[in-house]
Amino acid sequence: MVNPSHFDLQSLRVFLMAAELGSLTKAAERAAMTLSAVSKRIAELEKTVDCALFVRRPRGLDLTPAGRGLAEHARQILDQVNRMASEIGDYAVGVRGHVRLWVTPSAVIQFLPADLSAFLAANPGVRIGLEERMSAEIVDAVAAGRADIGIFAENIPAPLLDKVRYRQDKLVVLVPPHHPLARRRRIAFADTLKYDYVGLNQGSSLLARMVDEAATAERALRLTVQVSSFDGICRMIEAGLGIGILPEAAVRAEILGAGLHAVELTDAWAHRTLWVGVKAGVPLAPEAAKLYAFLQASAPGAAA
Numbered sequence: 215m216v217n218p219s220h221f222d223l224q225s226l227r228v229f230l231m232a233a234e235l236g237s238l239t240k241a242a243e244r245a246a247m248t249l250s251a252v253s254k255r256i257a258e259l260e261k262t263v264d265c266a267l268f269v270r271r272p273r274g275l276d277l278t279p280a281g282r283g284l285a286e287h288a289r290q291i292l293d294q295v296n297r298m299a300s301e302i303g304d305y306a307v308g309v310r311g312h313v314r315l316w317v318t319p320s321a322v323i324q325f326l327p328a329d330l331s332a333f334l335a336a337n338p339g340v341r342i343g344l345e346e347r348m349s350a351e352i353v354d355a356v357a358a359g360r361a362d363i364g365i366f367a368e369n370i371p372a373p374l375l376d377k378v379r380y381r382q383d384k385l386v387v388l389v390p391p392h393h394p395l396a397r398r399r400r401i402a403f404a405d406t407l408k409y410d411y412v413g414l415n416q417g418s419s420l421l422a423r424m425v426d427e428a429a430t431a432e433r434a435l436r437l438t439v440q441v442s443s444f445d446g447i448c449r450m451i452e453a454g455l456g457i458g459i460l461p462e463a464a465v466r467a468e469i470l471g472a473g474l475h476a477v478e479l480t481d482a483w484a485h486r487t488l489w490v491g492v493k494a495g496v497p498l499a500p501e502a503a504k505l506y507a508f509l510q511a512s513a514p515g516a517a518a
Contacts, residue, residue: 215287219260223295225255226288229267233285236274245408259284306364309499316345316352316361317442318419321488324463325381325512326365333508340501349419357495363504363509367419368487369426377491378510383461385420385484389446391455400478403459404431412447422460423483425472448474 231241232252260267277285277375317326322344330342347355348422349366351449356364357374366372387406389395407428413435414421421440428435437504438456441447444464451458451474465476478484490509492498498506 221259223292225259226292227257228252228255230285230288230292232275233277233281236276238275248276249432274505287516296306311339311499312341312343312345313499313502314345314360314362314507315505316347316355316363316367317365318349318352318367318488319346320367320383320420320461320464320486321381322346323444324383324461325488329434329509329512332512333505337501337504340505342505348417350417353491356491359493359496362498363374363490363506365488365490365509366400367423368489369423374492374494375491376494377489378477379513380488380490380509381513383463383488385459385479385486386462386465386476387457387459387479388451388465389457389475389477390451391475393475395457395477396475398477400480403479403481403484404433406457407431407433407435410436412439412441412450412458413437414444414447415440415442420459427481427483 219455219500228241228245228247228457231244232238235241235244238252238256239249242249245252256267263280263284265280266278267284268275330344334340334342345355345361349370352361352364352366353370353372353375355361357372364375374471387395387401387403393409395401396410403424404427413424425435436456439450441450444460447458447460448465450456459479462476465474492502492506497503
């Protein structure tokens with residue numbers, strides 16, 4: 215069994231350099247080390263894990279399956295160490311606390327920038343680590359303690375979280391110029407399903423809702439292209455690759471100026487609730503609790 219205490223950070227850094235560059239010589243140059251020192255560290259790592267990490271080839275190095283696995287873990291470890299060093303350094307210059315906030319793209323493009331600006335203006339000693347993720351990932355991260363607070367879509371189950379309403383957003387169908395739907399002002403989702411769609415990647419709560427609603431209508435969702443962002447959807451629609459559904463606030467003025475047309479969806483689910491949640495039964499650190507309370511109070515209709 216591998217002993218975790220036998221790994222050291224410098225060896226992991228050198229290993230990742232070699233993996234990235236495909237060469238021990240280049241890794242030695244980047245690390246300002248001798249080639250023999252780099253070779254020794256790699257050999258010690260291979261002894262620790264009891265298997266080869268690289269396949270040596272005439273033109274360089276390739277990772278073995280074990281090497282790929284170690285590289286993935288090493289990146290995570292070094293990223294966490296860098297974050298730790300940054301956070302500890304912040305405390306030395308007066309930062310009172312860090313908050314890990316994971317949010318959906320919908321929140322980032324619509325509501326969150328103004329809310330965080332107001333919060334940080336009133337709480338300058340707080341640092342917020344913001345991660346933009348899909349709703350299911352957010353719920354899992356908060357439940358596992360990897361995030362303090364999450365903002366996610368309503369159609370994602372969150373049984374291990376305490377949650378309250380944060381905001382509502384409105385979905386529209388974005389269509390290119392000269393599309394058959396371009397002259398429509400309002401439309402039901404079922405009536406759009408004969409056309410090709412541009413959608414978000416798997417894991418998106420919006421894509422999951424669209425697939426579910428298409429199944430309810432006993433139709434298939436015809437996805438021609440999938441992308442990772444609302445901006446990507448807009449660009450693909452501009453190129454004539456299909457139509458798309460996205461929050462109204464994600465449709466920038468210049469997009470409409472370019473001739474694209476936003477059509478209102480008449481379905482009830484087109485008005486979505488975004489939730490803000492924390493892990494149930496686990497007290498938050500003071501600064502995280504302060505941000506959670508602030509986000510709750512930011513919701514329209516929240517008690518003053």
